[in-house]
Amino acid sequence: MSKIIKNIQNIYEKxxxxxKKNKIKSRKIKLLIVTKNQGTHVIKKMIKNKFVSFGENYLQESLKKIKKFKKNKLKWHFLGKIQSNKTKLIAKNFSWCHTIDRKKIAFLLNKHRNNITPPLNVLIQINISNNRNKNGTSKESCFQLAEYVKNLKNLHLKGIMCLPNLNSKNDEYQKIQNIFQKMKKKYKNINTLSLGTSQDFKKAILYGSTLIRIGKKIFS
Structure with missing residues (x-):
């Protein structure tokens, strides 16, 4: 068994x-393997071990991987910043997009997803700290954006994504959990809180994350 596969199993165990220690149902928590900067030989090895969902940040890098493994019916998640000129390729090649932060991007993804089934699963990225150096819509405007996205027929609004400040107190995690709970009550299809990375996945679990994005702890 390779070191990478051992690392993945170790994370599942953690x-x-x-x-269990915190009386949380672990079966509701999914692990997304972030394969940015990893070669196709690495992904091939993981496919052989029955992994099918991968997260990518860089569009051009990810398109080469998607093309190579097109016959494997994998689920690709786009995690990077979205520019308008990238929306067509994202809409046509990915199963999920985690980083919708404004109406224009949602409109373009919906437009380019036309005649492609199923709809693109999408998350609204929230800048919970209102940090100018971070992407995402504000907590004040996220529901307005959600209302817009849910009416786009080629997009399937599944929830929200956030990158809290790692050195912050728990208030940012609590705020994003509160938003997620409110959104679940308002929209019946909301079931995904993409929160937590290699550095903070345990804290994310405490605050209701259902999808954890791990790269560093797998490949280092």
Whole structure:
């Protein structure tokens, strides 16, 4: 068994043990393997071990991987910043997009997803700290954006994504959890809180994350 596969199994075990310790149902928490900067040989190895969902930040890099493994029916998640001129390629090649932060991007993704099934699963990225150096819509405007996205027929609004400040107190995590709970009550299809990375996945679990994005702990 390779070191990478061992690392993945170790993370699953940590998620399970930590969840049990805190009386959280670990089966509701999904692990997304972030494969940015990883070669196709690495992905091939993971496919052989039955992994099918991968997260990518860089469009041009990811398109080469998607093309190579087109026959494998994988689920690709786009995690990077979205520029308008990238929306067509994202809409046509990915199963999920985690980083919708404004109406224009949602409109273009919907437009370019036309005649492609199923709809593109999307998350609204929230800049919970209102940090100018971070992407995402504000917590004040996220519901307005959600209302817009839910009416686009080629997009399937699944929830929200956030990158809290790692050195912040728990208030940012609590705020994003509160938003997620409110959104679940308002929209029946909301079931995904993409929160937590290699650095903070345990804290994310405590605050209701259902999808954790891990790269560093797998490949280092």
């Amino acid at each position: 998620i399970s043990n930590f969840s």
